[in-house]
Amino acid sequence: MTMYDRWLLPDGIEEVLPSSAARVEDLRRQLLDLYRSWGYQLLITPLVEFTDSLLSGLGTDLDTLTYKLTDQVSGRTMGIRADITPQVARIDAHSLGQEGVSRLCYAGSVLQTRPGSLLGSRLPIKVGAELYGDSSLAADIEIISMMLETVACAGLGRVTLDLGHVGIYRSLLADSGLDSDQEQAVFDALQRKSLPDLKLVLAPLADAGRRQLILELASKHGDLSVLEDVPYAAAAVAELHEVRAAIEHRYPNVDIYFDLGELRGYDYHTGLVFAAYVPGFGQAVANGGRYDDVGEVYGRARPATGFNTDLKALLDLLEQVPLASAISAPVGSDDAMWQRVGELRGAGEIVICSLSGEVDPRCDRQLVCREGDWQVEIL
Template identity: 45%
Template structure:
């Protein structure tokens, strides 16, 4: 039996990748702190009921489950951290004003989100609770772009949609249950034949509107087309108004918006604006986010909420300039040597004591040597 074989879509994180991930994690969390976000660290495992914000079959399927031997209750390994943060905001912090929270940690999925995806992403994200205005969405997008810049991505593309358009049309058409879910799924695939078939019994103008959603793709002109062709329902107009406001604010920040009004690929709890960032060389979206105003309802306190998240492992192959090489020091109990090593580490240097390492296998480019009775840092003869 080859007991070193890992499950499919699960992999080890080796030293160079782990160092890259950790360095980026620290930088992104420092960025979040500069915006006023407070870090929380929910547990990896909880009773399964608290891992979902609603009766969410899709997230349920992605969650590994086991029985707690202490209580006999079913527990789950988190597949998404946002429901946990919503629980903290709603039930533990219970603040009255706007709350900014951030997090970084592993999640585990029963199935990957894509062909090249891992089942153990390193999720990092930021969320704003208590603000229903577009200003919170603008901050979330701006912070997402700043985070991607730290990861080394140049000019990612922003795609924006709004689930409120679908919900307004579906409510007006009376779509419920399986029919509503089928149309929702077909819109994500831009499957017009399925939409036509499932909505055959609804009002023709509403069926036409649902079929039009996938055609609303492009720049700011898309919003004008949607206003002209979609029914003037209150939910439709409110969604388009918020997209107009978002676009104007992001343009002031140098962020170009592309629209896909059938873009409903989001986490399962999103209720309104959804957005995703794409970059050259990446198969899937490099970051996703949106508005989820009912996310805390299950925990007894529904508050407006918006935010984004990304997987740090996606960026481990990108060059990251802050990775530093260290100093190779000899072993031994010489007091002056120990003092020199301690001083270097206190100053922030990496010092690797030579207990039989090969310089070619570790990241060192200098060495600590005794010269004229003094310990000095010198260039390594064969830097690696």
């Protein structure tokens, strides 16, 4: 590496500069205060854990996303967290171990081996909330509501809520006679909504009626009409209807979109899956779902539902705003001046001392002494 490229960072790894860092921190505080107002308790999870626990229960995708290293103390393999949800599940099941409902939230950076999208970050700042110990649909509705409140708090404007249910797909694949490789091929084709590929991989399926229903899943997305004439998974469809009614009542300005072939997180989700979208951005800005019994690998199988978002991705969608203005103060030992500086800072103002006599460019006001009284004046 030459001296000309020592400043380069790996692809997908970026620093957050002052103007953006201030906005990230402001939004982080607002969101954690929001979750606190709903009764969610903050957790701070470790950056690294043994992979035995870090990669348990949430599917194979997490394994490929996780950087691994050898612990020089124990000789065991550790992973740098690529997702915080499994850590929270472990804490609920083992470290807390409390009965009844647990409401937990978090905010922290994760490191992933590859970005979630072409221009995405491998170092997102994840913020989210998880609810354990309640299997009712009311718990899912609470989490979906918090996800929508999160997007609203970020000021992203009109939101579309995407709803799906993995139970619909599972009901069609149950007892189908397809082996695991064939089921994986069906899954991949359905996720791409590729009808030619789907027809090809479903050819071994002897049940022509079921084959047609699986093919139709690729086009089962849109408004409420997609829930009509679904002759299977009645319980899952009923849950989608109930969630739609509750969210429409609470958030009448939110558009609701159904996708019965949505299989995001299929490896570990057990029921409803949901995501929030905003106009002009093709990726979900927040997503989540139900993932019951993940804590079983930690000794306690618990109902679970939750969501998360990436703070940096949220702010990338917002217009840049200027840094907060500041007040310039002279360097000196005047007691009255320092008392006034303390008062201003205590009131939330930024006061910057002019160490060399030069005024910081962020300052639009100055502290001056008029007849023994320190006053703030426009520069």
